[in-house]
Amino acid sequence: MSRGRIEGFIKGILDGLEAVYSEVKPARLKVTVKPEDMAEAARRLLSSGFDHLHSVVATDFPRDHRIEVSYIVGSVEGKLADEVVFLTTSVPRDSPELDTLSGIWPAAGLHEREQWEMLGVVFRGNDDLRPLFLEDWRDIPPLRKDYVLKRWVDEERERHGLKVERA
Amino acid sequence: MKASEFLSGFLKVVESGLRHLVRKRMTLRYPEFLVVPAPDELFGFKPGEARDTNGLRGRHLLDLDRCTGCRLCEITCNGISGAITMVKVEGQFPRNKRGIFPSIDYGRCVFCGLCVDACIFDALFMTDREELAEYDRAALLYGPEEISKPPKELPVKIRAKRAELILDERRGAHHVQRKN
Amino acid sequence: MSYYQLVPGVYVEELPEKEGKITVSIGPQHPGSGHFRLIITIDGDVVVDADPDPGYVHRGEEKMCETRDYIQNIPHLERPVVLDSAGIQFPYILAAEEILDIKDKVPEKAKYLRILLAEFNRVISHFYFLAIQAIFLGHSTVLEWSMADREVLMDLAAMLTGARVTFAYFVPGGVRSDVPSGFVDQTLKAVGYLRSRMKEYWRMLVDNPFMKMRMEGVGVLKAKDAIELGAVGPNLRASGVEYDIRKVDPYSLYDTVEFHVPTYKEGDTMSRIKIRLDEINESLGIIEQVVRKLDGMRGPVRHLVKGAALRAKPGEAYARTEAARGMMSFYIISDGGRTPYRVKVDTPSFRNMKLIPVLLKDVRVADVPIVFWSIDYWPVEADR
Numbered sequence: 001m002s003r004g005r006i007e008g009f010i011k012g013i014l015d016g017l018e019a020v021y022s023e024v025k026p027a028r029l030k031v032t033v034k035p036e037d038m039a040e041a042a043r044r045l046l047s048s049g050f051d052h053l054h055s056v057v058a059t060d061f062p063r064d065h066r067i068e069v070s071y072i073v074g075s076v077e078g079k080l081a082d083e084v085v086f087l088t089t090s091v092p093r094d095s096p097e098l099d100t101l102s103g104i105w106p107a108a109g110l111h112e113r114e115q116w117e118m119l120g121v122v123f124r125g126n127d128d129l130r131p132l133f134l135e136d137w138r139d140i141p142p143l144r145k146d147y148v149l150k151r152w153v154d155e156e157r158e159r160h161g162l163k164v165e166r167a
Numbered sequence: 168m169k170a171s172e173f174l175s176g177f178l179k180v181v182e183s184g185l186r187h188l189v190r191k192r193m194t195l196r197y198p199e200f201l202v203v204p205a206p207d208e209l210f211g212f213k214p215g216e217a218r219d220t221n222g223l224r225g226r227h228l229l230d231l232d233r234c235t236g237c238r239l240c241e242i243t244c245n246g247i248s249g250a251i252t253m254v255k256v257e258g259q260f261p262r263n264k265r266g267i268f269p270s271i272d273y274g275r276c277v278f279c280g281l282c283v284d285a286c287i288f289d290a291l292f293m294t295d296r297e298e299l300a301e302y303d304r305a306a307l308l309y310g311p312e313e314i315s316k317p318p319k320e321l322p323v324k325i326r327a328k329r330a331e332l333i334l335d336e337r338r339g340a341h342h343v344q345r346k347n
Numbered sequence: 348m349s350y351y352q353l354v355p356g357v358y359v360e361e362l363p364e365k366e367g368k369i370t371v372s373i374g375p376q377h378p379g380s381g382h383f384r385l386i387i388t389i390d391g392d393v394v395v396d397a398d399p400d401p402g403y404v405h406r407g408e409e410k411m412c413e414t415r416d417y418i419q420n421i422p423h424l425e426r427p428v429v430l431d432s433a434g435i436q437f438p439y440i441l442a443a444e445e446i447l448d449i450k451d452k453v454p455e456k457a458k459y460l461r462i463l464l465a466e467f468n469r470v471i472s473h474f475y476f477l478a479i480q481a482i483f484l485g486h487s488t489v490l491e492w493s494m495a496d497r498e499v500l501m502d503l504a505a506m507l508t509g510a511r512v513t514f515a516y517f518v519p520g521g522v523r524s525d526v527p528s529g530f531v532d533q534t535l536k537a538v539g540y541l542r543s544r545m546k547e548y549w550r551m552l553v554d555n556p557f558m559k560m561r562m563e564g565v566g567v568l569k570a571k572d573a574i575e576l577g578a579v580g581p582n583l584r585a586s587g588v589e590y591d592i593r594k595v596d597p598y599s600l601y602d603t604v605e606f607h608v609p610t611y612k613e614g615d616t617m618s619r620i621k622i623r624l625d626e627i628n629e630s631l632g633i634i635e636q637v638v639r640k641l642d643g644m645r646g647p648v649r650h651l652v653k654g655a656a657l658r659a660k661p662g663e664a665y666a667r668t669e670a671a672r673g674m675m676s677f678y679i680i681s682d683g684g685r686t687p688y689r690v691k692v693d694t695p696s697f698r699n700m701k702l703i704p705v706l707l708k709d710v711r712v713a714d715v716p717i718v719f720w721s722i723d724y725w726p727v728e729a730d731r
Contacts, residue, residue, distance in 0.1 A: 023664070024452070024663040024664065024665045024678075025445040025446065025662060025663065025664040026445055026664070026666075028665050030663070051574055051575075052574055052577060052590075053577050054577070054667070054674070054676060054698075055676065055678070055691065055693040055698075056691065057678055057689075057691040059568075059680060059688075059689045060689075070434050070678075070680070072665070072676075072693075076574055076583070076588050076590040079597065081590065081595035082425055082596040084665060084667065086665075093677060099553065105575075105577070106576055106577075106701075107575065107576050107577025107698070107701055109701075110697070110700060110701050114697075122655045131402075132401065132402060133401060133402035133405040133730055134402065134405070135402065142410055143409060143410060143689075147410075149407075149411075149413075150414075168559065168560075169554060172556070173556045175555050175558075176555060176556040176559075177555075177556055179550050179554060180550060180551055180555050183547050183551060184488060184551075192415030193495045193498070194495070194645075202502060209528070210509050214651075216523055216647065217521075217647060217649045217650070218523065218525050218647070218648050218649055218653040219509070219523045219524040220524065221506065221507070221509065221524050221525070221527035222509055223505065223509050223510075224509040224510050241728075243418070243419065246415040246416065246420075247415075247419050247422050247423070248422070270690075277422050277568050278510060278513075278515070279421070279422040279513070279515040280509060280510075280515065280523075281418065281419075281421070281422070281515065284518075284523070293509070332498075332499065332502050334499065334533070334536040334537050334540045335540070336539050336540050336543045339540075340495070340496075340498075340540060341500055
């Protein structure tokens, strides 16, 4: 489907919801809605054929004081199989909370668990928010922009008795 | 499963296995033999054609006369493995007034060869020498003088003879010694 | 969770005890592919609950991406699955080309060379899968065969790229080196050789009555569950869903080569083996077609990008491809800097991790290794 046609199609599905449409190269559609509209938009996308959740992505934008959360969905059915749609919303950075969509796309549970761990976004209603990759993590979530990788490297080197080379 | 089906399947498996007794052996006596699949060319970057030559990516070879000490290889490697650091070499180098050349730590190098791509002066290459084992980590740090010489022949006892892979549908893949 | 000392200095958490059931921690060990732990609850001989515990090989690839430029990111992004290094690198390169705005400048020859190496990797990776599946079944013959037959393609890949495993061959703008002399002939021979071998694998693994007894009807995944849980790749297709990115959303020049997407309806362990055998056959077909197209093709293989051209405009790009284990995708956000602002690496194994609890339920303990491995879960890829 071309960019124009998929945009028309999605606009038809999300009729009545406040949404902003933008583009992710190459010609993928990104739909930004309000946090409280996420569940409704997700339900409509699922019922119109977007049945395969590809991923959940959270991105930290400290300058705008927000964390952007995108649900990337596709479809395994014939007509929409070449499409990928980004269902996006923004949550405030100091209290990032969002309702889980794992009731709509069961695959979302694991992806939300990862984003919770890496960016500290709390998905309300997801009872599986346990540490996934990191063990005994007490610092700020590592994929936040104010987490400095270099500092961690230097600390680890010091802990293992290695010389910190950088000045 | 019927008994006849079971028996025929089982016999076919045994037949397949037995047929491998007459196939050629695919393994190779390493280190007496070494497969060198690529043509005998040094891995290097050709800026004019925007491509690398086909060679194995092993130990580096540095041309001291061409290196200008521009640090491009060091800058590239810093984000990859941090194996390259520039060191000063005593002597007169007309193209390299400061006399700084890359030294490579093979304890860190990942042999991606992107430093060779970064070199726009045609000074850095890679040879097909992969055997770099040492008893000491410090011995893996190669200075500019070391990487400017071609790799030494391995000791006679384990000298690698070059082998070539022969693909034969009937007798199986196997190796033979290369003529040249 | 409370911890107790197993040996001095080594803490292990106390596993919850459920009525009449025992909770067992398998690992963290190296089940053929990378460190990983599986916590299973068993009732007698049957697994009632399984909980995967990844993270032992977490590298923080996504954070690493934010400190490196688009070229420096290449070597570390192919390390999650070194067997499939070209396959998992592919979407990164496509997304990086989108964001650097050089998509139209990639030469045709480079696109074919990318397909060629990606298919090499698919075959190499599937052979490794067969080897480990065979040894988990106690079938060491196939372990040795497939480990040996992988070498054929790895030697050819070394001839093309200069490295046996981690190629670092794809770069934004094309590929790094051209086809060496004699490569086309050798590849065609290799395809012929491997084709003749596939019959033997089929005989040893699929028609073998003992393998049938072990694997048929074990670890069944229904199509509906597979879609809901977000399964990808051969595991999804073994359950009867025909979803292959190469076919449904062709990238590079996959729409100019002919192949078909094998599917099976059963969704059991055996069908997940059959589908990989079929995919090797299809990949060999693609390799043959691509090599014939490359024979005599002239022209550049790389559009050189350097200096200021490596600075991306602000924007977002997304690319997905079919790697050996399934759909691999990259989502890159750029803020106009030298390095990406955010890179999301989505790997097939991470998506398939959801399948482990579902598949292992009601499976006997003795069958846990074969069912676990049949989804080709690669811990390093899942952890990134």
